[in-house]
Amino acid sequence: MKTFVCIKYVPDTSEADVKLDETGLGVDTSRFSFDINEADNYAVEEAVQIKENHGGEVSVLSIGPQSSEVTIRMALAKGGDDAIRVEDSRIFEHDPLAVAKVLSAAVKDQDYKLILTGCMANDDGNMSVGVAMAEELGIPHASMVKQVEVLDEGKVRAYRELEGGVMEVVELTLPAVLTIQTGINEPRYAPIKGIRQAKKKELKVMSLDDLGLPAEQVDESASKIKLNKMYIPEVEAKAEFIEGEEPEEKAEKLAEILQKGGLA
Amino acid sequence: MGDVFVIIEHRRGEIRDVNWEMLNLASQVAPEMGGNVVSVLLGSGVDEFTEKLSGACDKVLYVEDALLESFNADKYQRVLSSIIDEHQPKIVMVGHTAQGVDLAPALAVEKDLPYLTELVGLRIEDQKPVGVRQYYQGKVNAEFSFADADTYLFTVREAAFEPMEANQKGSVEKVESPLKEELDYRKFIEYQEAEVGDVDITQSDVLVGLGRGVREDKNMPLMEELAGLLGADMCGSRAAVDAGWLPHDRQVGTSGKTVKPKLYFAVGISGAFQHLAGIKGAKTVVAINKDPNAPIFAEADYGIVDDLFKVVPKLNEKLNEMKG
Numbered sequence: 001m002k003t004f005v006c007i008k009y010v011p012d013t014s015e016a017d018v019k020l021d022e023t024g025l026g027v028d029t030s031r032f033s034f035d036i037n038e039a040d041n042y043a044v045e046e047a048v049q050i051k052e053n054h055g056g057e058v059s060v061l062s063i064g065p066q067s068s069e070v071t072i073r074m075a076l077a078k079g080g081d082d083a084i085r086v087e088d089s090r091i092f093e094h095d096p097l098a099v100a101k102v103l104s105a106a107v108k109d110q111d112y113k114l115i116l117t118g119c120m121a122n123d124d125g126n127m128s129v130g131v132a133m134a135e136e137l138g139i140p141h142a143s144m145v146k147q148v149e150v151l152d153e154g155k156v157r158a159y160r161e162l163e164g165g166v167m168e169v170v171e172l173t174l175p176a177v178l179t180i181q182t183g184i185n186e187p188r189y190a191p192i193k194g195i196r197q198a199k200k201k202e203l204k205v206m207s208l209d210d211l212g213l214p215a216e217q218v219d220e221s222a223s224k225i226k227l228n229k230m231y232i233p234e235v236e237a238k239a240e241f242i243e244g245e246e247p248e249e250k251a252e253k254l255a256e257i258l259q260k261g262g263l264a
Numbered sequence: 265m266g267d268v269f270v271i272i273e274h275r276r277g278e279i280r281d282v283n284w285e286m287l288n289l290a291s292q293v294a295p296e297m298g299g300n301v302v303s304v305l306l307g308s309g310v311d312e313f314t315e316k317l318s319g320a321c322d323k324v325l326y327v328e329d330a331l332l333e334s335f336n337a338d339k340y341q342r343v344l345s346s347i348i349d350e351h352q353p354k355i356v357m358v359g360h361t362a363q364g365v366d367l368a369p370a371l372a373v374e375k376d377l378p379y380l381t382e383l384v385g386l387r388i389e390d391q392k393p394v395g396v397r398q399y400y401q402g403k404v405n406a407e408f409s410f411a412d413a414d415t416y417l418f419t420v421r422e423a424a425f426e427p428m429e430a431n432q433k434g435s436v437e438k439v440e441s442p443l444k445e446e447l448d449y450r451k452f453i454e455y456q457e458a459e460v461g462d463v464d465i466t467q468s469d470v471l472v473g474l475g476r477g478v479r480e481d482k483n484m485p486l487m488e489e490l491a492g493l494l495g496a497d498m499c500g501s502r503a504a505v506d507a508g509w510l511p512h513d514r515q516v517g518t519s520g521k522t523v524k525p526k527l528y529f530a531v532g533i534s535g536a537f538q539h540l541a542g543i544k545g546a547k548t549v550v551a552i553n554k555d556p557n558a559p560i561f562a563e564a565d566y567g568i569v570d571d572l573f574k575v576v577p578k579l580n581e582k583l584n585e586m587k588g
Contacts, residue, residue, distance in 0.1 A: 013400045014476055014534060017557040020404070027404055094406075096381070097373060119365075124399055126381045127360070128369035131337075135370035140338065140449045143366040157453070162275070162362040163518050165458030168335070173449040183506040224378035224411040233398070233405045235557055239549075239567030250568045251578035254550065255586060257566060263470070263527045263548065264494055264583055 001056040001113035001150075001174075005047040006103055006130070007040040007075060009068035010123045024229050036071045039118025043180040045187040046148060047116050048079030054150050056113070057081040061106055063091060063099065069203060077190035077198035088208045090215040094124070094227050098218040100132035105213040106206065108137060112175055114156070119144045119179035130179035141177040142170050146184050266299030266391075269325075269353040271344065272306075272317065273363050275335065276455065279313055282359035284427035286420050287320045289386060290357060291428060294322075296388040297354050303434075306343055308333040319430030325351070329441035334452040337366040339443055344371060346442040352414055355393060360419035362519075368419050377417040378410040384424045393418075401536045402559045422518060423541045461513030465499045471525045473516060473543070474500035474509060477532020477553065477572055484509055486576055487531060493583040494529060501539045517542040532572050535560030552576070 011032035021028040036044070047058045060075045060083035062068060072083045084106055092098045107115065115137075117130045127143070134141030146167065147159035160168040161181050172178075190198075208215050216222055242257070244250040258264035268290040273280045283303070290301040300322035305313055308330045317324045327343055344367075348356065358364040358371075360382040372379035384405070385396030393416055395408050410416055465471060472491040478484070491498050498510060505515040516523055517539040524545030531552050533539060540563050543549060551564035552572045561567045568575055 013403060015554055017555050018400055018403045027400065096369065097379060100369070100373070122401065125401065127365040128372075128379075128381055131366060131369035132373050135373035141366075141370070142450070143337075144362050159456070160362060160366070161519055162455075163280075165512065165515070165520055166275075167456040167458075168362075169453040169456060170336075171451045171453055182502060183512075186508070224376075224413060225380055225408045226410065228394070228407045228409055230399070230404050230406045232403070232557070235559060235562045237561045237567070239551065239561040239564035241556075241561075241567045241569060247570050247574035248578045250570060251575050252582055254566065254568060254575075255579060255582035258494075258527075258550070258583075259586055261548065264586065 003047045003114040004059050004107050005043050006061045006117035008037040008121050009064040009071050010037045037121050039182050041187045042184050043116040043118050044075045045185045073198045076201045077194035082202040084204045086206050090219045092220040092223045095223040096126040096128035100129045101218050104133050104136035105211040115177045119181050130177050134177040139175050140172040143179040144181045145178045146181045266297030267353040268294040268355045269302050269304050271304050271358045273359050282422045285425040286357045288428035289425045293388050306332050314436045318434035320428040321434045323434050324436045327439050327441045331443045338450050340367050341371050356417045358419050360421050364419050372417050378413050379417045381419045382421045383418050463497050466521050468497040470496035470527045471499050472496040473530045474504040475533030476503040489580050534558040
């Protein structure tokens, strides 16, 4: 069975403050390193494990700039067989429905059984692309999946992680879309041999024209949402910040506060 | 019609908190569009909820159908699609939850609706909605307006709005279910309970919460030492659990536990809202993080902006001295 795994190339902003670019409609990402989106990394691993256990192929699909090819090759090194990178500046990427349309156009004529993608992108956090793809393609879906069992008779059992850690177990008829939650597996590191092999694997670059998708369906003018502006929210820092020249001084002051409060 | 429809989320006999928050948000915008706040309730054996809900909105529309006994995104989509066609609400709100994100994107595609996710703000300007959502885990806000449409679909962040107080007397109307039979392509099998571990962190008085900033397994002894000195149990964010530093039952946040310790000591946690939602009940929150704009500082009582690997060893030393 063939699995498509959709991945996104995102900046790592987890431990840094972000600043807007001069347009005010985007973030200045020049200082950040980019890598595969966290949940997508788990989706790649899940796709490769399904291939190892049930046979088939894994195709990697991504919308991203040329610089994202390093990340795509890494997914190929882990067990992906080939890849498609869609690059077209006309895609309005703020709209998850536009992104879903583009990805769907890339897979719709292919013979596949599963489409996996991360349940959330760490940059926009829309949690929507996978489920929107399922609707575009007219196939079933399950989101936020924390365990997958491929069954006989063209079915898959998916364990959806709900609030409080409760699992909702559902059975879907294939082909289907699963959006993968982090923690579902332990993503492997790419083996050296795999990295070597990945260089020779096919990585097709496609534009909207190549996909046969009119830009007027997925560009900014097509979108029903319009980004007015971005701004850095004022964090109402409720916290009393403990100041000091050195970490040691801050640690000392904090220890005293904890002691006074009867907390240490 | 300028009605605002709130899709009620319930599971196993309980109405989830996000509903009351959405009803409150809906009550702020519906009057400006000359519409009503309508709770839309789908399920089986849900009559009992209608009275409670009618106290917090103008009207409850409910669909009672054995086929809706458990949540199924596809069945919900079919029912809601027909309700939207018939009632033409101006705005439809769905919780940005495990249930909501399984449903809303497909509904948006099917009905070709303007769709914005995880609202943290919504206002009406010239009869039109303007929504605010966040990027980069709360570090950036983005304001969106929309193309003209009969209906707009939004998912709403949990715990971002105050809950609605139930002091109204709304009407209740039953709607026929459009469902005819089970769907063969998606079947609900069962719910499985969360695993139970050795320590119940919901009962802990002192917690050390670990986040991505702890970086590596090899830094855990330093954290364990801190926890030991504070008499704390250890817990963490999703990132800390995914990394394998802590078992699943130690995860704090929307997909984990809600805790209420006297002291919550957050180390290397930036404070994604999913995590913050789990520590709202903590009495005192202390946070150490390198990023002065980390959202955790909005929830913290005391904060240190610094490298945790420089602060924690010194703090451990100091706490040790105080003990001795």
